Amino acid sequence: MIDNNPQLKGRMTVFAPLNAWMFKAMSGHNVQILSVSIFIIGNLICAIAPNFLTLAAGRVISAYGAAMFTPSATALAVELLPPARKGFALSLIFGGMTVSQVAGVPATSWIADAIGWRFSFGFVVIAGLLALIIFAPMMSGIATKAPERGNSPISKGLSKATYGILSVTLFVVVSEFIVYSYVSVFIIGSLLAGVPLLSAALFAYGFGAVTGNVACGVLTDRFGPYKVLIAVVGAQLILLVGLVAFRQHGALTVLIAFFWGNVSYMYLVPIQHRLLGLAGDRSKLVLAMNSSTTFAGIAISAFLGGILVETSGVPSLAAASILIGLIGIGLAVAFMRDAAPAETATAACPR
Template sequence: MDKRLLVLASGMFAIGTDSFVVAGVLGQVASSLGVSVALAGQMVTVYALGYALLSPVIAAAAAHWPRKRLLLAGLVIFVIGNVITAVAPSIGLVLASRLLAALGAAMFSPTATAAGASLVPPEQRGRALAIVVAGLSSATALGAPLGTFIGGWLDWRATMWFVSAIGALAAVGVAWRLPLIPTPPAVSLAKRLAPLTDARVLLTLATTWLVYAGLFTVYTYIGSSFDRATGGDGRVLAGLLLLWGAAATVGNLAAGKLTDRFGSRFIINASIAVAALDFALLPWSSASLITAVPALIVWGLCGWGLVVPQQHRLISIAPSAAPLLLGLNSAALYVGVSMSGVIGGAAIALVDRHSLGLIGAIFIVVALFVAEQAQRRIVRPQQLAGSASAGAA
């Protein structure tokens, strides 16, 4: 396997771990800093929203930077942000450091995927992208559970040191193994955002946003919402996250074959509908370990099985703009994740924390209707074209 691609995947692994591990140690953060779990949950909001908003800005502003320099700078800033989080004495500094880490992630992630594709011949680009993006999916299956286990064994600051360490190792790998990469043609911010004027694209992105806002409303506060199943034991929670991550990886891999066989519409609608039902039942299924296990497996399979068909739908709308559309889809996902911290925090203050699944299910159900609206917009031009052809004949 190409070691250059593995180096890029290692950086994605560090960034993905940082995205998902905070949920597993949120209770410890709140207790350590003397704040509510809802306020500590804004660590997720700041990081995800910072990443979503900064990614297109950085991509346009740093378009002329050498790629290797941009990748290294991103990882260095990412590590510094996490080191500050690990030593921060107050929630204010913790939140500021999360924004700094998000800046580093925004510099690295989009650049890494584009760099991975540029390192191989055109006929191998799909495989190259799969290897680089595998760093993110493996973070859900391994990085987040391991970080959560470290938090349960030591404390949450040790978890942030763990994230800093893997980020530093990835930076060493980039500096040592990655060659100089040609700088691609610059694309302005206006051009990057131009696809948002297409209603089909906007509705598809809205589907991603709503689904992941719903899914992560529970995930961000999973330590609190699943406390009956874990008994408050961080090691049990780490085991559940490991199971969730494994299911997410399987769902992500299986979604490609299923989408090719059944089409994106069927897989999108089926994934969303099953996830909505699963979340509606979480107030009861999260009450014990026996029922929490299958609930998390279904969640992982459906939640991450949605990514590929959503990408497929976007590419089918405008194949020539695929890189821009996939970047916007990633941003929409992170905007949804960022909203989850606020939504879940407000829900905990107003309703029982074990009812977060019902709140998440509402967003997921709305996403199903939005997905169908997107499908209708996509099919309509094809129907009109077919009618015009028939008329001409």
Template sequence: MPFTVHLLALAAFAQGTSEFMLSGLVSDIAHDLHVSIPAAGALTSAFAVGMIIGAPLMAILSLRWSRRRALLTFLVAFLLVHVLGAVTTSFAVLLATRVVAALANAGFLAVAVATATGLAAPNAKGRATSVLLGGVTLACVAGVPAGAWLGQLWGWRSAFWAVALVSVPAIIAILASVPADSGPHRPSCAPTSARAELRTLRNLRLLVTLLLGALVNGATFCAYTYLAPLTTTVTGLTPAWVPAVLALFGLGSFLGVTAGGRFADTRPVPFLVAGASALLIGWIAFALTATVPTATAMLALLQGALSFAVGSTLISQVLYTATDAPTLAGGYATAAFNVGGALGPWLGGLPVTAGLDYRAPLWVSALLVAAALTLAGAAQALRRRPTARARAITEPAARPCDHLTD
């Protein structure tokens, strides 16, 4: 795997840390800026909305830029808004910086996915995707706990400074290793407009894959969001054990992304079927055994691994399916997964609000994965008996550039 892909993963680590670290900083931010905790929680929602809107929007904006220019623009903007967030005394300004940071993060990921898969061999998109997403999962394992530790030691602003500082080596690395292309980041015979890339959304297989990604990621973050209160109120562990359980989930996610990259390019369909089936069984088992501390620890690790193994493989399948839209494909995948990341916690919160305990989100996660398996089965059955119209949608005619992966 080209070393540049690992450097892009460093930037993904900084951005993943920024996205998730507020979970440990909300109380301090609310106290320092004189707002309520729910108001401070809106910073997380603002980031999620910015990611959903920004993924396709920023990908379209960057279509006529070179990859180096696009990556640098988004990463420098990301760094600068974190500096502004670290020094501001206005909650409104901080909220605005979270939206801009999300837009920059979404644009960077869209281009970084296209860059990573373009630098890799034509049949190694899955491995390249897993390396890039490995930076995000490492943020869950190390970046988020480090941000919380810095917040406790020197205040929440120090975490923002740390994210900005970690972004600097990535900027230097992009300047040194990503070619300074003079033209747009696409082959000369590929589509030359956003409209042309948007036409890939007519591909039914792509739409199904995006929906599967949203469902699986929704299940992941539905459970992850309520893992801390589950650990203390259902499992019965003390709050001191919460970081360890979250770290196990993060470690599992890193292992899952790494394992997924080994199978995503060779046997993706069997891997997805087996992985999603195991994921469904795992969420059910977790809900049934959540009162047992050992089971909670083991299943946090296992479900983290399965969730991200399946999720990263689905991202690679988006890229394989949308070869005519290499940059927007990354934007589509980023948006779909963030839709799941936003809806999953909301859906998990509905039964809790209705009075059920924190096992309920695990059952919601199981239902979401079951829905994904049902959808995949229906799509596969439709593919086996395609009408002339369905064949035209799911299997677009080959074009001169179909052999290109970038």
């Protein structure tokens, strides 16, 4: 049920920390049920909207529900699994996000093209209702920890390291999305028998994101968030440069896109792993701040990338990605390296 619309992400940037504060006194499973319900209502309004104003209102409501869901789901997943499997718990959440992009986004786009945009919103409503029917009974039997404390929406008392890691998120996201935002501009031509190269590359990227996400939780639990983050961000920078350099080389372009997909979501798990270790009883607020930072980074990268493409051409995207990514790696060295490598020496990778 993840939406890739840029305007929705902009609203989630604002709503995520606000929701974390407003619902801090509510148990995690109740926040989950409420967030999905609000998301469903928002999409239902969109499906039956008689005019643009009503449609926009429905989008805002669905964004509000989506912004509630991800930080709360992340905190709840980590809470329910042992500390040594924190990375695996995080990968479960991001696994759902990646699968939604590989399957959900094309499915709703096809429905909109084939039978109308209202039916695409209706499809999301049905999917949301099925999710609510399935997991609401499961949630009712979960005993969760006490709600988070704190009386202010401002992140009072958060450590310097927390802000440092949020800056890592910002620079790493910008370094990736400054290229990703413009793949449709520079990946052109056909792969084989008229298959559009862009479509093949995006499919390979999405498939790689799913497989990479499966491995990420295991790697984070085994080697620790710091080592995994440095490795995947370094690999991503190399692959992004390769994608720009070999953007019209058919099968090679698709192969690079696949490997890029493998590492593209892998930085999210170690960053959130480290943030949860620092957050204490303010985990939902910190995770919401990280979500907002992510969406802000996507917006910034689209803006900067547009300027670069217009003024300096596509190759400048690779140079900017390297520069911004290296800053992110430097910040990670400063703020991530004190993270415990793995919660226990005997932490085994999930089978």
